[in-house]
Amino acid sequence: MTDRAYELRPIAWVESSLVDLEVAPKQGDEGAPDADLVFNPGVADGIKDLRVGQEIIVLTWLDRARRDVLVLHPRGDERNRRRGVFSTRSPDRPNPIGLHRVEIIAIDGCTIRVRNLEALDGTPVIDVKPILEPIGDR
Amino acid sequence: MTDRAYELRPIAWVESSLVDLEVAPKQGDEGAPDADLVFNPGVADGIKDLRVGQEIIVLTWLDRARRDVLVLHPRGDERNRRRGVFSTRSPDRPNPIGLHRVEIIAIDGCTIRVRNLEALDGTPVIDVKPILEPIGDR
Numbered sequence: 001m002t003d004r005a006y007e008l009r010p011i012a013w014v015e016s017s018l019v020d021l022e023v024a025p026k027q028g029d030e031g032a033p034d035a036d037l038v039f040n041p042g043v044a045d046g047i048k049d050l051r052v053g054q055e056i057i058v059l060t061w062l063d064r065a066r067r068d069v070l071v072l073h074p075r076g077d078e079r080n081r082r083r084g085v086f087s088t089r090s091p092d093r094p095n096p097i098g099l100h101r102v103e104i105i106a107i108d109g110c111t112i113r114v115r116n117l118e119a120l121d122g123t124p125v126i127d128v129k130p131i132l133e134p135i136g137d138r
Numbered sequence: 139m140t141d142r143a144y145e146l147r148p149i150a151w152v153e154s155s156l157v158d159l160e161v162a163p164k165q166g167d168e169g170a171p172d173a174d175l176v177f178n179p180g181v182a183d184g185i186k187d188l189r190v191g192q193e194i195i196v197l198t199w200l201d202r203a204r205r206d207v208l209v210l211h212p213r214g215d216e217r218n219r220r221r222g223v224f225s226t227r228s229p230d231r232p233n234p235i236g237l238h239r240v241e242i243i244a245i246d247g248c249t250i251r252v253r254n255l256e257a258l259d260g261t262p263v264i265d266v267k268p269i270l271e272p273i274g275d276r
Contacts, residue, residue, distance in 0.1 A: 006146040006199050006262070008233050011224075027270070043232060045208040049225035056224075059235060061144050070183040086194075086266040087187035094181060095146050095264045097197060097235075124144070126233045128224040132165070 008061060010124035011046070012039040012112075019121045021064055026075055027089070032118035037125055039110040047128070052107055058100045059127040060119050065096035097126070146199060148262035149184070150177040150250075157259045159202055164213055165227070170256035175263055177248040185266070190245055196238045197265040198257050203234035235264070 016035035018024050025032045037058065039047055050056065069092040074080040085093040098119055106113040154173035156162050163170045175196065177185055188194065207230040212218040223231040236257055244251040 004148070004262070006148075006201070006264075008144040008146055010142070010144075011232050043208060043224075046222045046224045046232070048209075048222040050222070057237065059233075059237075063144070070181060071186075084184045084186040084188070086181075086184045087268050089267060089270065093265065094149050094184070095197075097265050099195065099197075099237075099267060124142075126144075127231065127235050129227055129237060130225050132227065 008126050010040070010061065010126060011043045011128075012037045012125035014060065014117065014119045014121060014123040014125060016117065016119060016121045018119070021120060024120060025118050027118055029116065030118070032116045034105060034113060034115050035117040035119065037112045037114060039112070041110055044110055047110070047112065050104060050107065050112060050128070052104050054104050055131045056102060056104060056114075057129045057131065058102055058114065058117070058125060059129070060098035060100065061124040061126050062091040062096035062098045062119070063124060064120060065091035065093070067094055067096060069093065098123070101131070146264050148178070148199065148264060149181045149266070150175045150263035152198065152255065152257045152259060152261040152263060154255065154257060154259045156257070159258060162258060163256050165256055167254065168256070170254045172243065172251060172253050173255040173257065175250045175252060177250070179248055182248055185248070185250065188242060188245065188250060188266070190242050192242050193269045194240060194242060194252075195267045195269065196240055196252065196255070196263060197267070198236035198238065199262040199264050200229040200234035200236045200257070201262060202258060203229035203231070205232055205234060207231065236261070239269070
């Protein structure tokens with residue numbers, strides 16, 4: 001075990017009508033808007049096989065989250081008992097990574113539009129993965 | 139859009155019998171062994187509500203992957219046509235984050251044992267999230 005750190009370099013950025021952390025939905029199925037993922041042209045080859053209609057997992061870096069929180073009231077509601085952050089989906093956590101399962105609804109060059117993304121405008125995107133299909137299709 | 143980078147700090151490390159990248163399974167359901175997640179004592183409060191029998195998502199930093207790959211033959215098999223990395227689950231990608239859905243089978247202090255983890259011994263763990271349950275349980 002070491003104290004080594006690793007450097008994340010964003011591959012894309014979220015363009016969204018969501019700009020206010022206070023009113024943002026907690027999860028994509030709670031009224032999050034459609035949003036654009038605007039990829040760095042340097043990774044264009046990596047997205048060339050993504051298709052409209054496909055479901056993907058988008059990983060984001062929730063850059064407005066707090067990294068010093070280990071225990072909190074889930075969903076920011078004090079009626080919920082305090083829990084360790086690794087038992088919650090709170091953005092506040094040591095490495096504030098967001099995990100979003102979304103459908104691709106349009107592709108235009110390096111811009112990919114997805115449905116119901118609960119991430120604020122300007123959020124860095126750090127990875128995209130396909131939903132796993134049977135082995136032959138991986 | 140900026141060139142800003144972000145710093146990941148591992149919260150735990152994998153202890154596993156898997157030490158050889160060449161023979162490691164590609165996915166957890168392809169014969170991966172049980173493994174220990176050894177958490178940094180500094181994040182102990184964050185794991186206090188995890189329970190044996192629970193399913194969690196473990197995010198790892200696949201520190202032996204290549205970050206300069208954007209197109210590859212899926213599963214390292216040249217019979218598969220070359221695809222953009224964001225349409226594959228290859229560890230080789232700009233930010234080599236591993237996503238593993240596993241069950242907790244034992245907890246001993248800061249060590250959590252999980253079933254079928256396809257990550258090499260010494261791999262840094264960067265986040266743990268619960269599988270989402272109905273809203274009342276979040």
